[in-house]
Amino acid sequence: MGKGKSKVVCGYPLSIFFIVVNEFCERFSYYGMRAVLVLYFKYFLRWDDDLATSIYHTFVALCYLTPILGAIVADSWLGKFKTIIYLSIVYAVGQVAMAVSAIHDITDSDRDGTPDSMTFHIVLSMVGLFLIALGTGGIKPCVAAFGGDQFGEHQDRQRRTFFSVFYLCINGGSLLSTIITPVLRAQECGIYSKQKCYSLAFGVPAALMVVALVVFIIGSGMYYKAEPQGNIMLDVCKCIGFAIKNRYRHRSKQYPKRQHWMDWAEEKYDKLLIAQIKMVLKVLFLYIPLPMFWTLFDQKGSRWTLQATTMDGNFGALVIQPDQMQTVNPILILTLVPIMDSLIYPLIKKCGLNFTPLKRMTVGMLLAAIAFVCAALVQIQIDVSTKQLLHSSPYILSGQGFIYFKLTIKGKANSDSTTVHNTDKATFTLRSGSQSCEYSTNFGFGSSYTFFIHSTLVFGSNCQDSVTAVEDIKPNSVHMALQIPQYFFITAGEVMFSVTGLEFSYSQAPSNMKAVLQAGWLFTVAIGNFIVLIVAELAKIPKQWAEYVLFASLLVAVCVIFSIMAYFYTYIDPTEIEAQFKKKINEDDEDDKSKPGKAEVEMVKRDSIKCHDEYDKATQTKM
Numbered sequence: 001m002g003k004g005k006s007k008v009v010c011g012y013p014l015s016i017f018f019i020v021v022n023e024f025c026e027r028f029s030y031y032g033m034r035a036v037l038v039l040y041f042k043y044f045l046r047w048d049d050d051l052a053t054s055i056y057h058t059f060v061a062l063c064y065l066t067p068i069l070g071a072i073v074a075d076s077w078l079g080k081f082k083t084i085i086y087l088s089i090v091y092a093v094g095q096v097a098m099a100v101s102a103i104h105d106i107t108d109s110d111r112d113g114t115p116d117s118m119t120f121h122i123v124l125s126m127v128g129l130f131l132i133a134l135g136t137g138g139i140k141p142c143v144a145a146f147g148g149d150q151f152g153e154h155q156d157r158q159r160r161t162f163f164s165v166f167y168l169c170i171n172g173g174s175l176l177s178t179i180i181t182p183v184l185r186a187q188e189c190g191i192y193s194k195q196k197c198y199s200l201a202f203g204v205p206a207a208l209m210v211v212a213l214v215v216f217i218i219g220s221g222m223y224y225k226a227e228p229q230g231n232i233m234l235d236v237c238k239c240i241g242f243a244i245k246n247r248y249r250h251r252s253k254q255y256p257k258r259q260h261w262m263d264w265a266e267e268k269y270d271k272l273l274i275a276q277i278k279m280v281l282k283v284l285f286l287y288i289p290l291p292m293f294w295t296l297f298d299q300k301g302s303r304w305t306l307q308a309t310t311m312d313g314n315f316g317a318l319v320i321q322p323d324q325m326q327t328v329n330p331i332l333i334l335t336l337v338p339i340m341d342s343l344i345y346p347l348i349k350k351c352g353l354n355f356t357p358l359k360r361m362t363v364g365m366l367l368a369a370i371a372f373v374c375a376a377l378v379q380i381q382i383d384v385s386t387k388q389l390l391h392s393s394p395y396i397l398s399g400q401g402f403i404y405f406k407l408t409i410k411g412k413a414n415s416d417s418t419t420v421h422n423t424d425k426a427t428f429t430l431r432s433g434s435q436s437c438e439y440s441t442n443f444g445f446g447s448s449y450t451f452f453i454h455s456t457l458v459f460g461s462n463c464q465d466s467v468t469a470v471e472d473i474k475p476n477s478v479h480m481a482l483q484i485p486q487y488f489f490i491t492a493g494e495v496m497f498s499v500t501g502l503e504f505s506y507s508q509a510p511s512n513m514k515a516v517l518q519a520g521w522l523f524t525v526a527i528g529n530f531i532v533l534i535v536a537e538l539a540k541i542p543k544q545w546a547e548y549v550l551f552a553s554l555l556v557a558v559c560v561i562f563s564i565m566a567y568f569y570t571y572i573d574p575t576e577i578e579a580q581f582k583k584k585i586n587e588d589d590e591d592d593k594s595k596p597g598k599a600e601v602e603m604v605k606r607d608s609i610k611c612h613d614e615y616d617k618a619t620q621t622k623m
């Protein structure tokens with residue numbers, strides 16, 4: 001039985017349907033906006049590549065810092081339900097601000113197609129991004145934990161399936177949006193002049209966020225809404241602070257040691273709270289090496305997309321744009337999660353292997369490192385092909401008798417002006433007054449040509465003979481399909497690391513600190529993104545393949561540390577521990593009534609030992 005007033009369908013509370021649909025729409029909104037963000041910075045706000053990349057990663061990092069705020073608000077004040085509603089409104093306003101900021105006509109008073117007051121667009125989009133980061137980050141720990149809350153204590157299996165379906169919805173939303181928004185962006189729209197339609201590419205995600213909010217509200221009568229349990233974060237900080245202070249005050253050898261340094265808070269704080277903090281600290285300690293995984297993972301949207309711009313995206317009937325390669329990730333997730341859940345994990349279990357969550361996460365890290373080795377190999381291929389092309393640089397035409405123009409062929413993602421959007425034959429019309437003639441030639445991705453038009457050109461005659469195309473840069477010769485192995489490994493790593501980690505965080509958290517641990521988990525993503533900024537700024541490695549190898553090596557080193565830490569981790573059942581503590585407290589109350597006075601002191605000591613024993617008993621399973 002679920003916990004809310006919701007009907008139960010096939011063993012699942014109906015309320016979770018609204019939660020997963022909400023997540024689908026919200027992730028559509030988030031990833032759809034994010035897919036075109038770098039290009040918006042570059043082509044609309046006219047920032048250079050470095051600034052665009054830095055602001056992009058800062059935004060992503062901010063999105064994963066704000067979950068702490070959301071968790072505090074939810075756990076100590078509003079509860080998860082209200083926090084999700086209020087912050088979703090903030091989020092939707094942010095998305096609308098982004099869409100408005102991308103309407104060039106607003107400040108295009110001279111109607112030449114470019115905004116006249118860039119400050120207006122920059123300020124509005126930064127405000128929009130800030131609100132989005134606040135909204136998406138704020139609700140992130142609440143939605144997953146709120147979903148988990150809908151299940152009863154004996155619904156572990158259903159809860160696990162819920163987290164898998166939840167992850168599928170994240171990726172379903174991400175998949176659709178990363179296909180759709182680049183297409184919307186490539187449309188032309190405007191009142192005075194037609195420009196790339198970033199406003200539509202941001203507008204549709206804004207609409208989806210409103211849908212997410214409405215769906216969540218519709219389910220409101222069915223949810224189990226746990227009451228906020230006070231400012232738990234503050235209590236935790238005070239309790240830890242007191243334990244440290246008290247330990248320091250009693251540092252002399254005359255005071256007997258205690259089992260755990262948190263036990264120095266016993267003079268002032270509830271034993272249950274201390275036990276809960278111990279559980280949280282154990283998991284948080286384990287989180288320390290995790291940011292490195294995200295450092296690699298989140299470079300799909302930056303480094304790998306930039307790598308794709310130097311590759312050939314011609315898949316025959318389909319021409320893939322560099323930013324669209326990111327869709328490989330959600331496609332693989334949607335395929336791999338069911339395969340892992342229904343085939344691989346049960347098979348491993350049948351073989352008698354205990355593939356615990358922490359072992360899965362370790363393997364996930366290794367797979368991500370392999371992905372970066374693949375990326376390095378692809379990069380070497382690209383570098384070799386570029387070198388060869390430079391050496392085979394074509395002849396140069398010079399002298400009188402020519403007029404010339406230059407044309408660069410790039411993927412759609414890079415192109416806003418003089419660009420041909422396909423890799424096939426393109427036709428130009430040369431005009432002089434009412435006379436014209438046509439010239440056609442073949443192009444390839446990434447190539448650059450200078451066209452020399454002979455001054456002897458006679459309109460009406462064959463234009464083809466009067467134009468000479470000189471290839472300055474040959475087309476990209478390394479195919480984008482070569483990125484698929486790196487996407488495969490990073491995604492397989494994600495399934496093992498991220499899907500497992502999400503559930504691990506929930507299962508190991510005490511009942512009143514679930515959102516706190518979710519926020520801690522997401523905080524590792526923020527740190528991971530800051531590491532990208534730091535390494536990119538500080539290391540300044542001239543060879544891209546070497547940077548990929550550096551990241552892969554760092555992750556392997558971190559992975560070794562994590563596996564050692566994981567080996568010493570003991571799994572707990574927070575519900576069982578909490579129940580034992582509560583039972584004991586009740587028994588104490590009963591006993592206290594009958595045995596007043598001196599006996600109390602003895603009893604507290606005994607109870608303390610007994611509680612520790614119970615805690616130890618409940619934490620037996622190792623990695």
Ligand SMILES: C[C@H](N)C(=O)N[C@@H](CCCCN)C(=O)O
Pocket residue numbers: 027167170171174294298329330333494498525
């Ligand atoms: C779309 C991606 N495969 C995914 O599942 N993302 C998750 C986890 C993201 C963690 C760091 N970027 C999501 O919740 O969006």
